Amino acid sequence: MIETHLPAIIALTFVLFALLIPLFGLWKEQLCQPLAVLGSGLATTFSLLAFITYLQTGSIRYFFGGWEPPIGIEFVYDGLSGFILIVINSVAFLALIYAKKPGRMEFQGKELAYYALAMLMMLGFNGMVLTGDLFNLYVFLEISSLSSYALISIGNKPAPFAAFRYLIVGTAGGTLYLLGVGFLYTNTGTLNIIDMSAMLPMLVDNSSVVTALILMVVGIGVKAAIFPLHGWLPDSYTYASTPSSTLIAPIGTKVAAYILFRIMLYLFGIDLTDAVFPLSYIVGVFACIGIIYGSVMAIAQTEMKRMLAYSSVSQIGYIIMGLSLANPFGFAGALLHVLNHAVMKACLFMITGNLRYKEGHSNISLFNDSYRIKYPWTMASFSVAAISMVGLPPLAGFFSKWYLVLGTIDNSNWIFLAVIIVSSLLNAVYFFRILEKVYMKNPDAEQQPDTAVEIKYDDVSPSMMSPMAILAVGLFVIGFANAAIVGFLLGIFPM
Amino acid sequence: MVDFITGHYAYWFTLSLLCVGLYGIIFKRNLVKKVIGLAIFQASVVLFFVSIASKWDATVTVIDKNIPVEQVESYLNPLPHTLMLTAIVVGVATLGVAFTLLIAIYNRYGTLDEQELLEKIQ
Numbered sequence: 159m160i161e162t163h164l165p166a167i168i169a170l171t172f173v174l175f176a177l178l179i180p181l182f183g184l185w186k187e188q189l190c191q192p193l194a195v196l197g198s199g200l201a202t203t204f205s206l207l208a209f210i211t212y213l214q215t216g217s218i219r220y221f222f223g224g225w226e227p228p229i230g231i232e233f234v235y236d237g238l239s240g241f242i243l244i245v246i247n248s249v250a251f252l253a254l255i256y257a258k259k260p261g262r263m264e265f266q267g268k269e270l271a272y273y274a275l276a277m278l279m280m281l282g283f284n285g286m287v288l289t290g291d292l293f294n295l296y297v298f299l300e301i302s303s304l305s306s307y308a309l310i311s312i313g314n315k316p317a318p319f320a321a322f323r324y325l326i327v328g329t330a331g332g333t334l335y336l337l338g339v340g341f342l343y344t345n346t347g348t349l350n351i352i353d354m355s356a357m358l359p360m361l362v363d364n365s366s367v368v369t370a371l372i373l374m375v376v377g378i379g380v381k382a383a384i385f386p387l388h389g390w391l392p393d394s395y396t397y398a399s400t401p402s403s404t405l406i407a408p409i410g411t412k413v414a415a416y417i418l419f420r421i422m423l424y425l426f427g428i429d430l431t432d433a434v435f436p437l438s439y440i441v442g443v444f445a446c447i448g449i450i451y452g453s454v455m456a457i458a459q460t461e462m463k464r465m466l467a468y469s470s471v472s473q474i475g476y477i478i479m480g481l482s483l484a485n486p487f488g489f490a491g492a493l494l495h496v497l498n499h500a501v502m503k504a505c506l507f508m509i510t511g512n513l514r515y516k517e518g519h520s521n522i523s524l525f526n527d528s529y530r531i532k533y534p535w536t537m538a539s540f541s542v543a544a545i546s547m548v549g550l551p552p553l554a555g556f557f558s559k560w561y562l563v564l565g566t567i568d569n570s571n572w573i574f575l576a577v578i579i580v581s582s583l584l585n586a587v588y589f590f591r592i593l594e595k596v597y598m599k600n601p602d603a604e605q606q607p608d609t610a611v612e613i614k615y616d617d618v619s620p621s622m623m624s625p626m627a628i629l630a631v632g633l634f635v636i637g638f639a640n641a642a643i644v645g646f647l648l649g650i651f652p653m
Numbered sequence: 654m655v656d657f658i659t660g661h662y663a664y665w666f667t668l669s670l671l672c673v674g675l676y677g678i679i680f681k682r683n684l685v686k687k688v689i690g691l692a693i694f695q696a697s698v699v700l701f702f703v704s705i706a707s708k709w710d711a712t713v714t715v716i717d718k719n720i721p722v723e724q725v726e727s728y729l730n731p732l733p734h735t736l737m738l739t740a741i742v743v744g745v746a747t748l749g750v751a752f753t754l755l756i757a758i759y760n761r762y763g764t765l766d767e768q769e770l771l772e773k774i775q
Contacts, residue, residue, distance in 0.1 A: 293736050300743045307750055316774045318757035326687055329747050330678055330694060336740060337698050344705050
């Protein structure tokens with residue numbers, strides 16, 4: 159019966175390939191990237207298989223060594239973790255296919271270390287999503303964080319400094335989380351999430367439990383880049399190499415947001431989270447400030463990668479806002495936005511990577527209308543992703559915002575509703591200015607009668623184009639399949 | 654009040670270490686000092702876990718023929734200690750990565766002062 163072992167197999171696939179890549183890479187460096195693609199592809203397949211098993215038989219609990227919780231450690235594959243696993247593994251699979259050529263250009267000779275670290279980081283993310291044990295979660299958090307510091311530091315000149323600042327705040331956040339786990343352990347005597355969630359309702363008025371909740375939310379909030387804790391993100395994503403930012407940007411903050419879902423809605427439950435003071439509302443307010451702040455800062459940027467990084471700060475705000483609404487529509491909208499934003503951001507970072515690969519820069523003020531002839535497919539994908547980010551139907555981005563809006567109406571929370579609408583307009587400002595530069599002729603420019611260099615088709619090779627195109631088409635597919643996805647997500651709402 | 658302070662002295666100690674670490678992380682300009690602050694910050698949490706496992710008049714968690722296993726108050730709680738072994742390893746790995754990054758920063762910019770670095774990057 160392989161089905162019952164699938165949760166462990168998904169994580170172990172990455173361990174296996176993290177070891178295989180150095181072995182084969184020492185022999186032939188060209189083998190590293192295909193092996194990494196194979197590893198993440200296998201993990202995606204196993205995630206899908208486990209998901210089918212989940213739909214047939216319900217959630218899978220895997221006990222390591224046969225020791226049953228609370229004594230043993232377990233991996234839990236339920237609806238929420240299954241959904242997140244499919245998202246992160248499939249996006250990582252496409253990002254690793256894409257990494258081949260930009261990787262060879264940006265860090266020739268360091269591919270072995272890069273792909274081995276990428277596998278370790280994916281192991282950390284998968285472990286965080288799957289584990290049913292709070293301390294195990296800390297260990298996986300640190301595995302993924304340490305690898306992502308190293309991955310971010312592979313980049314241009316200021317990259318190590320950006321990675322170092324991320325390391326300082328990230329480790330401080332992880333340590334605060336650990337302190338929170340310590341408080342919970344002294345109160346309940348267990349580390350298992352399911353076991354602990356049964357005990358916590360008896361400890362509502364215990365101040366150390368409330369402190370633990372706040373410590374954990376702040377600690378994970380650093381990783382999720384919730385508004386006042388987002389300082390590390392723009393520099394890290396801007397200075398990291400193209401393959402690193404395509405891999406980390408779509409999934410890193412999402413996994414941390416998933417941990418917040420686990421803690422606030424599953425471990426404590428929303429009633430307990432808000433028992434002493436309205437923590438979920440406060441988190442939601444910070445998310446709203448983050449949405450507006452990220453959008454405004456994105457408008458101010460001229461470098462496309464930095465603009466996308468600030469846009470990430472804003473988009474993570476939507477996810478946290480949906481969490482803070484804590485009603486079925488908010489929950490479904492937030493999780494649909496995890497999927498949408500992973501696909502959109504991966505696609506947009508790939509487009510930036512394409513432009514850097516071909517033009518050597520991604521400075522928006524230098525964009526011109528020759529791009530639509532030179533890079534028709536890249537620019538077409540950009541239009542799709544940008545329109546989806548703004549949130550126009552039938553693209554995926556519209557539907558997650560729609561369900562978030564329904565969630566705010568259910569809670570009669572008009573401020574949050576206004577924030578969603580205003581930020582959509584701001585999104586339109588910073589994406590449409592690029593579309594305008596590329597697709598509209600600049601009326602002030604002198605019409606050159608004979609252009610010295612003939613502009614001809616020069617789009618990227620298939621290994622870079624296909625992942626980008628798949629993601630862009632995926633936005634349509636998610637848009638049309640949203641009813642099925644949301645139906646599933648409403649079914650796993652934990653109340 | 655005095656009882657509250659003396660009765661929880663281990664926690665006060667942990668808390669003051671936590672604040673020292675946090676001060677180092679936030680206010681020190683030199684990056685090496687920030688790393689030292691981070692190490693103190695992590696050590697305080699490790700000490701917190703170790704202190705919650707201790708009991709008066711209890712022995713180490715090896716079965717003693719004179720003390721029955723059911724008499725749990727006579728044995729220390731081994732779990733926080735084992736957890737902290739892992740956390741210490743994580744801390745060492747973090748310091749390793751941090752110092753590697755510091756070497757890379759120093760080779761590229763020739764300084765480890767945060768303000769100077771920010772000015773050079775702008």
